[in-house]
Structures are given as C-alpha cells and as structure tokens.
Amino acid sequence: MDRKELFEKKPKIKINNKISFCPTSAAMELIGGKWKSVILTHLIGDKKRYNELRKEIPGITERTLSLQLKQLEADGMVNRRVFTKKPPLKVEYTLTEFGQTLVPILNLIVDWGLQAAETKGEFLFEETK
Amino acid sequence: MDRKELFEKKPKIKINNKISFCPTSAAMELIGGKWKSVILTHLIGDKKRYNELRKEIPGITERTLSLQLKQLEADGMVNRRVFTKKPPLKVEYTLTEFGQTLVPILNLIVDWGLQAAETKGEFLFEETK
DNA sequence: CGGCATCCGATCCGATACTG
C-alpha cells in the first residue's frame, strides 16, 4: 500500500502498545515531552555515561533523566550497556539503529530552535554563575 | 556571533518569557506536547476552521483543541481570524510566517512516524466504526 | 458555530534522601 492510499484510509498506528490516530502523534509519543529529544540530541555521535548526560543537560534532575532514559530504552531508541558489576558502576548509553533514524529531525530541531531564538527570542549569557 | 561560538557559550534562551537551557528544549517548549505538532500539521497549506480541525483530529477534545490553539496563537505560530460577529461564528486559523518555518520539521516528523509504524509498529484499519 | 467554565483524576516533574 502506498503513502497516498494510507493517508486516505487513516489507519490508527500502534507502536510499543501505544495507539495513535496519526503518524504525527505516534512520533510525538516517542520523542515528545520536555526532555526526550534533548537527551537524544546529546547522544548523537557519541556514547555517553549517565553522569556525562547529567552534566551536559542543565536543569534535568537525576530522577527525570533516569526515567526518560528508561522510556527511551523501552521504546527502542537507546541502548543501555553496563560495563562493571561492582560500584562504581560504568553504564553507557548509545542511540540504537532506530534512534539513529531520528538524527535528521533532531538536527533540524536544533537549528530551528537557534533560529527562533535569534528572531523571536534572546540569548542570556551569564558571566556570574 | 557564529553558531560555533554560540554552542561553546551555552547561553540560555528566552522565547515568549520562557527560559530554556538549549535550543532543543526551547523548540520543544513551542512545539512539544501531545497535540501542538498535530494541529500545526493540519494547518499546513490550508486555513482551517475550528470544527474542521476538530473533525480532522480524532481523539482531541474541544477544550484541548481550544487551549492548544490559544497557546499556539500566543506563541506566534498561528493566526486566528474572526469573520462574523453574530452566531454562527466563522473563525479561521492559519499558520503565521513564523509557523511556516516549522513546515519542514513537521513534514519530516510525519514521514518518520509513518516509517516507524511500518518498521516497528502496525496499522490498525477499522471497517466497523 | 466556536467556544468557555467547572470539576476532577492522571501524569509530570522537582526536591530531597538514600543505596548497591
């Protein structure tokens, strides 16, 4: 069935047991929310450890980072690999192959955010932490 | 200041009085959430009346559609125009010029959602309403 | 036709403290 026919039939979409009414909302179930795309953006290119992500993503709490990573893992966007069994642990997160397919969108979103800031917003630089 | 320099300084970003820590979260403040990008997608190309949107977006409630449209208007993504004063009213929504800049992202998201459904999910067709 | 008002449960998410 081609795209045109799909559009006309307006099927619901089921991904990971979540049912959506259209491709857009299906996508937003996976990458929407306040933090998911931010986390994914930071995983572009490199693997990252938990605390690296925590430091690189200002404003996020441990709890939220942990929960979001777990969801991303459950949705097949992120791999979690444990390298040591005894504390101190070493855990690395990477994008899955599926997660990689998001990279073009994430890059567009970053660009758009920058441009929106330039045209409609402002940048706040802080000398004094 | 060029992009590279901007990245290194990691300024906060303020758009419409909302402060974000990076371009991605700034963007997600504007287009994130369950419904905003769905609504915007339906405004691509055509102006739409309130009830048109309601019919075309299954699963959304009047209240939510109304609230989201108001936010999109406040954020400068959508124009709301009233054409009659006495009931029955005629109200049309269109993308603003700023909203138009989102179209490439929205199209990518639709494509990605379709592809995700094809590879990781399934389509549910309903003969019986 | 195009909403708004109200109520209310579900969910999100921040703060804080604790653990293998």
Add this chain to the structure above:
DNA sequence: CAGTATCGGATCGGATGCCG
C-alpha cells in the same frame, strides 16, 4: 557511579454543561 524511594505541587487533559 548510577541510580531508586518517597513526597507533593503543578500541569495535563477528559467529561460535562452552558453560552453569545
């Protein structure tokens, strides 16, 4: 180091009814 546990406020969003 990489989380989990618990609490609680804020926000989301569904149901319902009303209105110019």
